[in-house]
Amino acid sequence: MRYELYYWPSIPGRGEFVRLALEQAGLDYVDVCREPATQGYGVPAMMRALAGEMGSGPAFAPPILRSGSLVIAQTANILLYVGERHGLGPKNDAGRYRVHQMQLTIADFVKEVHDVHHPLSANLYYEDQRNEALRAAREFVRARLPKYLDHFEAVLESNERGPRNLVGGRLSYADLSAFQMMEGLNYAFPRAMARRRRKYPLLLALRDYVAKLPRIAEYLASDRRLPFNEAGIFRHYPELDT
Amino acid sequence: MRYELYYWPSIPGRGEFVRLALEQAGLDYVDVCREPATQGYGVPAMMRALAGEMGSGPAFAPPILRSGSLVIAQTANILLYVGERHGLGPKNDAGRYRVHQMQLTIADFVKEVHDVHHPLSANLYYEDQRNEALRAAREFVRARLPKYLDHFEAVLESNERGPRNLVGGRLSYADLSAFQMMEGLNYAFPRAMARRRRKYPLLLALRDYVAKLPRIAEYLASDRRLPFNEAGIFRHYPELDT
Numbered sequence: 001m002r003y004e005l006y007y008w009p010s011i012p013g014r015g016e017f018v019r020l021a022l023e024q025a026g027l028d029y030v031d032v033c034r035e036p037a038t039q040g041y042g043v044p045a046m047m048r049a050l051a052g053e054m055g056s057g058p059a060f061a062p063p064i065l066r067s068g069s070l071v072i073a074q075t076a077n078i079l080l081y082v083g084e085r086h087g088l089g090p091k092n093d094a095g096r097y098r099v100h101q102m103q104l105t106i107a108d109f110v111k112e113v114h115d116v117h118h119p120l121s122a123n124l125y126y127e128d129q130r131n132e133a134l135r136a137a138r139e140f141v142r143a144r145l146p147k148y149l150d151h152f153e154a155v156l157e158s159n160e161r162g163p164r165n166l167v168g169g170r171l172s173y174a175d176l177s178a179f180q181m182m183e184g185l186n187y188a189f190p191r192a193m194a195r196r197r198r199k200y201p202l203l204l205a206l207r208d209y210v211a212k213l214p215r216i217a218e219y220l221a222s223d224r225r226l227p228f229n230e231a232g233i234f235r236h237y238p239e240l241d242t
Numbered sequence: 243m244r245y246e247l248y249y250w251p252s253i254p255g256r257g258e259f260v261r262l263a264l265e266q267a268g269l270d271y272v273d274v275c276r277e278p279a280t281q282g283y284g285v286p287a288m289m290r291a292l293a294g295e296m297g298s299g300p301a302f303a304p305p306i307l308r309s310g311s312l313v314i315a316q317t318a319n320i321l322l323y324v325g326e327r328h329g330l331g332p333k334n335d336a337g338r339y340r341v342h343q344m345q346l347t348i349a350d351f352v353k354e355v356h357d358v359h360h361p362l363s364a365n366l367y368y369e370d371q372r373n374e375a376l377r378a379a380r381e382f383v384r385a386r387l388p389k390y391l392d393h394f395e396a397v398l399e400s401n402e403r404g405p406r407n408l409v410g411g412r413l414s415y416a417d418l419s420a421f422q423m424m425e426g427l428n429y430a431f432p433r434a435m436a437r438r439r440r441k442y443p444l445l446l447a448l449r450d451y452v453a454k455l456p457r458i459a460e461y462l463a464s465d466r467r468l469p470f471n472e473a474g475i476f477r478h479y480p481e482l483d484t
Binding site (some may be wrong): 024058069072081094101104105115119121122123136139142159195 | 378393
């Protein structure tokens with residue numbers, strides 16, 4: 001069974017959290033928008049998927065994962081499915097819900113990171129809300145960035161199975177997402193992150209551990225991995241890296 | 243088994259989505275922060291829960307639901323649990339993930355509603371970002387509010403089992419949350435919503451259908467139901483209701 005991932009073709013964005021899980025699980029998938037529209041793929045195919053033309057009703061936004069008649073949107077929801085189906089998380093209830101909790105907190109954090117450069121509206125250009133973004137960035141770097149990182153560091157520290165994983169003693173989709181979160185933050189806020197490196201040894205170790213997983217290392221070196229850029233969630237605007 | 247819900251005692255907030263599910267499922271629960279701190283309840287008990295002192299590691303924010311040794315945070319995650327355990331959602335995979343997708347899209351919408359009055363940072367007062375909120379509100383009412391409502395109306399319209407529920411032919415936790423979303427929008431943006439009433443007959447019918455469910459009707463009339471106010475997510479600032 002081949003999975004179909006529908007996401008914008010030129011940014012890592014939220015689709016990247018799904019890609020990392022598909023890659024680590026060793027699944028066969030097609031990154032639909034990066035294949036030719038002339039063959040039925042491309043962004044037009046994603047627009048049809050969003051409109052619900054695959055038979056399961058509309059979705060608000062990508063990413064969307066399709067597997068036969070199963071069509072799933074919302075990043076954390078897709079990861080819940082991939083995690084349950086392909087062993088990227090604990091089997092027991094306590095672990096399953098704990099991993100999903102971590103993922104949803106990462107999703108909240110990612111939304112806040114995005115809103116630093118789009119504080120007024122996702123419908124306006126950055127240039128039209130740059131002054132507001134400067135104020136938002138000050139508060140983000142001062143208060144929200146450390147609040148979230150402190151939280152995840154404490155989660156690792158309190159894990160009874162050891163600080164390698166966010167939950168339990170095995171890799172989960174939330175660990176993969178935490179890697180992407182750290183990569184994105186290092187890209188978007190290199191100065192703010194460098195200043196805080198010593199406070200987050202466990203998060204940095206988690207980042208390194210995931211980067212060295214053989215399948216992830218192979219993926220990161222491939223051209224399937226999209227670089228961060230200034231059209232995505234994690235943008236490097238030096239003026240916001242206070 | 244008695245559930246414990248940990249959430250702020252004076253706002254409906256995100257906790258209300260959980261309360262509606264617990265009430266509709268007919269579950270026994272204690273709203274911990276609304277019980278006396280002198281008896282081990284109250285906000286101090288919630289602070290201990292957030293710090294992870296109940297044995298399952300820290301949580302970033304309330305609500306938290308506890309059931310014996312199971313401690314779950316993140317609204318949509320709690321609802322996933324209650325829905326699976328107590329029949330507030332479909333049993334089959336397609337339905338389960340579809341309901342969760344709806345819930346996560348409601349969560350995204352609720353976050354955007356909150357950010358209208360807090361565009362720069364949750365750490366600053368409304369009064370310190372009022373001018374920015376005025377601009378954010380214009381974009382929200384013009385673009386985002388109709389985009390989300392159009393989506394949910396289209397979801398209802400495309401439901402093959404009929405437009406009463408978001409997914410399938412039975413009540414789910416996402417239907418209950420859609421009710422609360424509509425109630426909150428009507429409270430916060432009465433003029434913008436009144437102007438659009440005719441565009442959303444199915445959403446308004448869903449709101450009415452949930453309000454008349456016997457257990458929900460009884461709950462709404464009780465003092466367990468907290469009124470909306472200007473410390474919560476859905477705030478009525480007339481200047482933002484453009």
